[in-house]
Amino acid sequence: MSELSTERRPRADAERNRARVIEAARTLFGERGDEVQMPEIARAAGVGVGTVYRHFPDRQALVEAAAEHRFAEIERYARTRCLGGDSGLARYLRYVGRMLSRDRGLSSAIETSRGSTGSEPRGEARARLETVVAQVIARDIEAGTLRPDCTVGDVYLIVGCLSSVVRTGSGDWRRFLDLALDGLRPRQIPR
């Protein structure tokens, strides 16, 4: 009857192993993106493959877990540096572009988390991020630098494309952002 929570205190070595796996995954995915293999991560973490799978149901889950801290960083940046001026969204998107260029694993996480039904929370850092992005959008619209019909969905659309451009190296992502941002500006003097 003292079983109020389903949570179990994990064994100390289990917790340490989990941390090591995440650490190794961050480094390797960050450097080489999606091509890194599971046995290599296990080796770098100093554990067996089975241990990796004990902590993460599949490869995809590990990719997401390894990228989670980036979403937290991005959320923090958006909250502290994109709510002050009148073109916060531009600042935000350029920051995301730089992040994607530096951390190739972030790109994989964003790309693959989209094929899903679309409505799964996928980590609380992302949920928080969505809230802040909505605030950035509202602020820019009020400042008159953003078209009034712009939604969070539009920003996701653009982030996804940005990720695709960076990942494939098919062009200059800064140029893409310039075009996209122009597309998001309000029509000046419509008549």
Place this chain on the structure above:
Amino acid sequence: MSELSTERRPRADAERNRARVIEAARTLFGERGDEVQMPEIARAAGVGVGTVYRHFPDRQALVEAAAEHRFAEIERYARTRCLGGDSGLARYLRYVGRMLSRDRGLSSAIETSRGSTGSEPRGEARARLETVVAQVIARDIEAGTLRPDCTVGDVYLIVGCLSSVVRTGSGDWRRFLDLALDGLRPRQIPR
């Protein structure tokens, strides 16, 4: 000394097999995109896997060959229907979007042909297409509906993103195009 050309006349059955492989690949890639497997294509074509590899060096080459006729179709559409009015590029991009929605294999071909060095011809249909796209751009710029600094590279950038949006189903590709096209319009009354 009568060997003026390196070309050899292929045996009749070889040519027939090649055609069958392409036909099977078009159908299957078109329906289910990148997930279709080589043995399945071989079976559908009524040949052994080895025969597929005799005609196409690897999977990627087959994907490209199967999509080649789409590039020809798109080039024809661009040439006949996008050089008349004053917003040919918008017509063009919407047509590409519809094609990508219908033929899932085209998406794979576009996606994967980008990671490369960037400067390989990759089939003559694509080379011809590039020429026509340049003409569409020039015409729209002259008509004043397109920003004067728009390049073929910009259009490729947008087609790549369009492909990514359609493939991942991460959002409404028509909405994305509306935004991108707005970004490509000339700034009205800049001062």
Place this chain on the structure above:
DNA sequence: ACCTGAACACCGTTCAAGT
């Protein structure tokens, strides 16, 4: 010359055995 398909290589994932 070209075809066939069993065999190989590779990588994600599982599970029997160990502590």
Place this chain on the structure above:
DNA sequence: ACCTGAACACCGTTCAAGT
């Protein structure tokens, strides 16, 4: 409870044998 790593499943690609 958790860990290990050999074994399995799967799929792209090769190649010895056949016509």
